[in-house]
Amino acid sequence: MLKDILKTKLEKLENLKRAGMDTYPEKTERNFYNGEALDGFDKLTAKEIILAGRVRSFRPMGNAAFAHIEDESGKIQIFLSKKNIGEEKYKLFVDNIEIGDFIQTKGKLFKTKKDEKTLDVSDWKILSKSICPVPTEYFGIKNSEELLRKRYLDLMLNPETREVFRKKNIFWQTIRNFMANEKFLEVQTPVLEHIPGGADAEPFKTHYNALDEELYLRISLELPLKRLLVGGYEKVFEIGRVFRNEGISREHLQEFDHMEFYAAYWDLEKGMEFAEKMFKEIVYKVLGSYEHEYENNKINWNVKFPIVDYFEEFKKATGLDLKTDISIKELCAKAYKLGIKYEKSYGKGRMIDTIYKRTIRPKLIQLCFLVGHPIEVSPLSKKDSKNPKRALRFQIVAGGSELCNAFSELNDPIDQRERFKEQVKLREAGDKEAQMMDEDFLEAIEYGLPPAFGFGMSERLFAFLLNKSVRETVIFPAMKEK
Numbered sequence: 001m002l003k004d005i006l007k008t009k010l011e012k013l014e015n016l017k018r019a020g021m022d023t024y025p026e027k028t029e030r031n032f033y034n035g036e037a038l039d040g041f042d043k044l045t046a047k048e049i050i051l052a053g054r055v056r057s058f059r060p061m062g063n064a065a066f067a068h069i070e071d072e073s074g075k076i077q078i079f080l081s082k083k084n085i086g087e088e089k090y091k092l093f094v095d096n097i098e099i100g101d102f103i104q105t106k107g108k109l110f111k112t113k114k115d116e117k118t119l120d121v122s123d124w125k126i127l128s129k130s131i132c133p134v135p136t137e138y139f140g141i142k143n144s145e146e147l148l149r150k151r152y153l154d155l156m157l158n159p160e161t162r163e164v165f166r167k168k169n170i171f172w173q174t175i176r177n178f179m180a181n182e183k184f185l186e187v188q189t190p191v192l193e194h195i196p197g198g199a200d201a202e203p204f205k206t207h208y209n210a211l212d213e214e215l216y217l218r219i220s221l222e223l224p225l226k227r228l229l230v231g232g233y234e235k236v237f238e239i240g241r242v243f244r245n246e247g248i249s250r251e252h253l254q255e256f257d258h259m260e261f262y263a264a265y266w267d268l269e270k271g272m273e274f275a276e277k278m279f280k281e282i283v284y285k286v287l288g289s290y291e292h293e294y295e296n297n298k299i300n301w302n303v304k305f306p307i308v309d310y311f312e313e314f315k316k317a318t319g320l321d322l323k324t325d326i327s328i329k330e331l332c333a334k335a336y337k338l339g340i341k342y343e344k345s346y347g348k349g350r351m352i353d354t355i356y357k358r359t360i361r362p363k364l365i366q367l368c369f370l371v372g373h374p375i376e377v378s379p380l381s382k383k384d385s386k387n388p389k390r391a392l393r394f395q396i397v398a399g400g401s402e403l404c405n406a407f408s409e410l411n412d413p414i415d416q417r418e419r420f421k422e423q424v425k426l427r428e429a430g431d432k433e434a435q436m437m438d439e440d441f442l443e444a445i446e447y448g449l450p451p452a453f454g455f456g457m458s459e460r461l462f463a464f465l466l467n468k469s470v471r472e473t474v475i476f477p478a479m480k481e482k
Contacts, residue, residue: 198222
């Protein structure tokens with residue numbers, strides 16, 4: 001069946017060529033978008049205009065035919081008749097043009113008896129002949145996996161999908177404009193690194209032929225950006241792709257867009273004020289409102305973000321007090337009692353984090369600042385001088401989802417070295433997500449890293465605002481081959 005359809009399409013392509021048409025011309029004479037023709041109808045009716053787009057419907061009726069063509073600005077009806085374009089060119093159109101083809105049409109606007117704005121075609125030409133059958137809007141692809149795998153068809157068939165990525169552009173442009181208005185310098189740092197750092201994640205490896213070296217794809221933007229504070233910049237940010245060799249879930253992909261900023265001489269309190277202001281700006285620009293739904297829960301951003309204490313919530317959920325010297329054995333016993341799976345290689349920090357993610361985070365539905373994480377799960381953040389077991393750190397959490405990570409930066413090189421040593425022990429014990437010793441970064445901060453605040457967030461926030469999985473909001477998500 002498909003073979004027959006393809007054969008027929010190729011025959012129609014040859015028919016157009018034999019008629020002297022260039023079936024894939026370079027030039028298009030379009031002088032108005034379809035949306036402009038519709039919006040400016042009253043002013044354009046006396047003027048001959050040229051429109052272009054993909055044929056989305058086609059209804060031949062003997063000596064005349066109606067069709068719709070669509071460009072990015074919208075869909076408009078066109079009318080063709082033997083009287084206006086001549087029998088030969090009319091027959092060429094009716095016999096060989098199909099849904100999916102791109103065409104250019106010249107003519108004047110009028111309204112049909114049903115009051116639909118329409119272009120009365122006086123001439124046309126082919127712009128691109130489709131030789132693969134395009135699914136229709138009504139009988140198209142229903143399998144969501146197939147639509148993600150062939151996103152171009154999803155975009156072609158579903159205007160709401162195209163709208164998602166227009167909103168995503170607003171999302172990143174809002175962030176970029178907000179940071180620029182706050183006098184941050186945008187920079188670009190390397191994607192390939194000798195030592196991946198700045199997050200707990202397993203990296204991807206690659207080989208650099210010119211240097212004959214094994215390198216890693218970055219898992220974070222953090223350590224290069226903090227080097228810039230050492231160099232004398234005070235407010236820097238980057239929006240870039242990061243790569244983490246971890247599982248796929250509603251909130252996780254192996255590659256995604258990420259934003260981090262670092263500000264010298266800022267403390268945690270100033271960082272919280274800034275983050276709240278920025279999030280409210282993003283939400284309103286993307287949604288046009290401060291309220292939205294996420295998994296049947298209404299989230300309201302137009303409030304003062306409340307503060308939730310990590311240690312207090314952990315004690316409520318488990319009965320364990322993180323202020324005391326809790327052992328790995330106690331944490332494992334508690335996890336077993338709660339039915340939480342864990343790996344034998346997990347250290348104290350990973351055990352605490354695993355229990356938190358199974359017991360506390362799913363219940364944090366309404367927007368909050370989660371503050372005061374254990375120092376064991378925060379190897380790059382400064383300790384709280386009032387309680388050295390706590391980090392000066394926060395996350396914005398809503399709907400059971402972590403939407404950012406931020407902390408006062410650890411700028412004591414001796415303390416940082418000891419934290420890295422603990423991470424290396426965990427890595428040697430089998431924790432692939434533990435961080436590595438980065439001697440170059442340590443040397444950099446030994447020259448002096450000013451007191452600073454750091455913040456990171458990813459496109460997970462955008463997916464959260466639209467109540468979609470992350471891969472639904474990635475234009476070409478990674479998909480397993482059939």
